[in-house]
Amino acid sequence: MKNKRQMRTKIQKSTELVLVITLLISYAVLTLVVYQQSLSIMKREVRQETDYIRTAVLEAGEVYLEDIDSIDSDTRITWVDLDGTVLYDSKEPAQTLENHNSRAEIKLARKNGSGEEIRISDTMGKQLFYYAILLDDGTVLRVSKTMDNVATTAFNMFPVMIILAILMIGLAWILSKWQTEKIIRPINQLDIEHPLENDVYEELTPLLVAIDTQNKEKDAIADMRKEFSANVSHELKTPLTSISGYAEIIQNGMVKEQDIPGFAGRIYKEARRLITLVEDIIKLSKLDDESVELEKENVDLYGLCREVCSRLAPQIEEKHVHVEVMGEQVYYRGIRQILDEMIYNICENGVKYNVTGGELSVWAGNTLNGPKVVISDSGIGIPKEHQGRIFERFYRVDKSHSKEHGGTGLGLSIVKHGALLHGAEVHVESAYGSGTKVIIQFPNGN
Ligand code: ADP
Numbered sequence: 001m002k003n004k005r006q007m008r009t010k011i012q013k014s015t016e017l018v019l020v021i022t023l024l025i026s027y028a029v030l031t032l033v034v035y036q037q038s039l040s041i042m043k044r045e046v047r048q049e050t051d052y053i054r055t056a057v058l059e060a061g062e063v064y065l066e067d068i069d070s071i072d073s074d075t076r077i078t079w080v081d082l083d084g085t086v087l088y089d090s091k092e093p094a095q096t097l098e099n100h101n102s103r104a105e106i107k108l109a110r111k112n113g114s115g116e117e118i119r120i121s122d123t124m125g126k127q128l129f130y131y132a133i134l135l136d137d138g139t140v141l142r143v144s145k146t147m148d149n150v151a152t153t154a155f156n157m158f159p160v161m162i163i164l165a166i167l168m169i170g171l172a173w174i175l176s177k178w179q180t181e182k183i184i185r186p187i188n189q190l191d192i193e194h195p196l197e198n199d200v201y202e203e204l205t206p207l208l209v210a211i212d213t214q215n216k217e218k219d220a221i222a223d224m225r226k227e228f229s230a231n232v233s234h235e236l237k238t239p240l241t242s243i244s245g246y247a248e249i250i251q252n253g254m255v256k257e258q259d260i261p262g263f264a265g266r267i268y269k270e271a272r273r274l275i276t277l278v279e280d281i282i283k284l285s286k287l288d289d290e291s292v293e294l295e296k297e298n299v300d301l302y303g304l305c306r307e308v309c310s311r312l313a314p315q316i317e318e319k320h321v322h323v324e325v326m327g328e329q330v331y332y333r334g335i336r337q338i339l340d341e342m343i344y345n346i347c348e349n350g351v352k353y354n355v356t357g358g359e360l361s362v363w364a365g366n367t368l369n370g371p372k373v374v375i376s377d378s379g380i381g382i383p384k385e386h387q388g389r390i391f392e393r394f395y396r397v398d399k400s401h402s403k404e405h406g407g408t409g410l411g412l413s414i415v416k417h418g419a420l421l422h423g424a425e426v427h428v429e430s431a432y433g434s435g436t437k438v439i440i441q442f443p444n445g446n
Helices: 004-060 062-067 104-112 150-188 202-251 257-288 301-311 313-319 336-352 399-404 411-422
Strands: 075-080 086-089 114-120 127-134 140-146 297-300 322-327 331-334 359-367 370-377 425-430 436-441
Touching: 004 062, 004 075, 004 127, 004 140, 004 150, 104 114, 104 127, 104 140, 202 257, 257 411, 297 301, 297 336, 301 313, 301 322, 301 336, 301 359, 301 370, 313 336, 331 336, 336 359, 336 370, 336 411, 336 436, 411 425
Parallel strands: 322 359
Antiparallel strands: 075 086, 075 140, 114 127, 127 140, 297 331, 359 370, 370 436, 425 436
């Protein structure tokens, strides 16, 4: 059985997975947003700065530039003459620098008055934002600033994200623990005996209804068992009382010598009854015990009917019943021994409850609905009001008549159980005084 810790870990794991995915996505989105934003802020700053410097340069000329020499290490100021010669550069000596007229931002500035570009600087090997403007005298003033790339932005945000992740995962862990406990506590406190009286969340209703149904079934089975054992005890007691009574009379010498065989015969008959009864009880309890996995095989139902009838020959002859087995070979995959008992019990009833010189007709064959066996007799029949109950254990329409024929009242219960085990249906059609027809309809395709 799986325990709740496994379920809690499952819930926690999935929560954490969702969380990690969320964190990763927000990390990526945030990085991009922050990058875009800082980029535009930086661009605006650089443009403004360039404007200030222009004003200052117009006022004070190159002297000013020398003065503001590296205002901050990130910013670089370059002043380019008409022919592209670098007049001034805040990072490198101007004379070491090559002609700058080929630079894109400078070209654009000459054309449009201002120009900008982002590229890796040849001189500094970093990603830079360049902004250039054309001054009134035809020279170009350029300000550039190193900028973070996306990876650096991501890297800078990493510690924050880690702290956030730890906090969130911790929080999710506590929350899911709390949640699962909240879910599990009422389950552990359920009153299984009275499932429908529990006041818990709606999702548990199907479970509770199922438990309730099962409880009712269990109660019904327990009742049935109790009734059955009471019946069994009673049924066993009757022949035993007779046996012990006959034996006692003989023991006390109250029976004449010549009557002893008669008494012995009665004892023998009662003992036989006991044996049949015990045999039937054993068969039934075997059918009840679902763990008995008997071997299934293809059984020819027609052949089985013939076999059963020939085994019943002594009883058939005694009653002068005329028997007819008709139909065709029809195979059903089932448990031979149980199918045999089913057909045997019905045929035996057909003889037992027949009239002397009556008819018993057995038919086996295939139908659209599957294999079918029909056993009809011309016997005493079963009154309508009893037909619904004859499959109950120990139920007999006429107790004395049945006992006289060695009936236990268990035969048709065995039939019913066997049918259930095979997915088959048993129907009885009968009218009092005009015979009985028992139909076993097996399911198709097995
Ligand atoms: P039993 O051992 O008494 O025959 P069954 O369970 O086989 O028990 O049958 C239950 C009762 O149903 C019988 O006692 C009998 O009264 C009635 N019954 C069964 N089959 C027939 C039949 N073919 N004709 C008339 N009555 C039958």
